[in-house]
């Protein structure tokens with residue numbers, strides 16, 4: 001919170017005040033500057049791009065069986081010593097993001113996707129590395145041949161006049177980032193909870209962990225950070241997460257498989273946290289599964 005105040009950003013907290021702020025027409029997501037990202041727009045342009053993304057995400061509802069099988073196989077192969085971020089959360093979130101776009105994504109792609117986080121700079125600074133990563137991914141995706149899935153659907157929406165040229169260039173990265181970053185952070189933190197205290201429902205976990213701690217809005221009195229930590233993990237209002245159904249299904253499958261893999265117990269070592277003021281997550285945490293004496 002101090003971090004926000006230092007940068008002249010007001011903070012809204014408490015569930016009712018946050019719900020009102022998220023629904024307010026006085027507060028916009030658009031900081032000005034004409035970003036092609038739907039996260040940084042409001043009004044007709046936002047509604048138009050969001051409707052295209054909603055259709056793409058609906059392609060994963062219900063959650064595809066092949067994707068479920070791939071996630072379960074990945075978790076079953078974790079072995080007795082693994083890292084919750086590198087070996088569990090990252091490849092699971094990568095598989096789902098890959099299914100959203102409709103193309104395979106390698107480690108270099110995921111590295112750049114993680115680096116773009118800083119590009120959503122809440123303090124309006126210029127993060128050149130983050131911007132370079134986002135730009136690189138946009139160029140790569142614009143040149144990638146794609147089969148059925150989100151990238152092809154975005155190209156079709158552009159051909160049908162539903163997206164302009166800039167939107168076609170950046171929306172694949174925005175979608176990939178939205179599908180990946182919060183899920184990565186959520187799955188790793190939820191895995192840590194499961195390893196420590198045993199089974200809990202996915203909805204309970206996502207509310208308690210709240211991987212996106214704040215969203216930023218701009219009002220007549222300047223920027224405000226609205227807290228999501230009081231029971232609003234997927235936000236609310238015009239920008240509420242359109243992928244929450246997919247995220248919950250992904251969590252059910254991956255965390256269910258992880259709980260089964262951890263069996264009767266494990267030990268967690270070397271837990272390292274990210275320090276980002278908005279995105280709450282782990283850098284790494286090593287899990288050692290107890291081997292039952294027979």
Ligand code: HEM
Pocket residue numbers: 029038039040050053057100174175178179180182183186206210211212215216228233234235236238239240241242243244246247
């Ligand atoms: C646990 C996982 C997730 C959490 C906690 C989460 C949370 C959020 C939140 C809080 C927002 C609102 C941002 C704002 O109001 O400015 C958001 C937006 C968004 N999310 Fe998620 N999300 C998750 C997973 C996903 C997944 C898996 C997808 C895609 C399949 C997705 C797609 C999107 C998109 C496209 C937006 C932008 C919506 C807009 O600006 O209108 N999210 N998410």
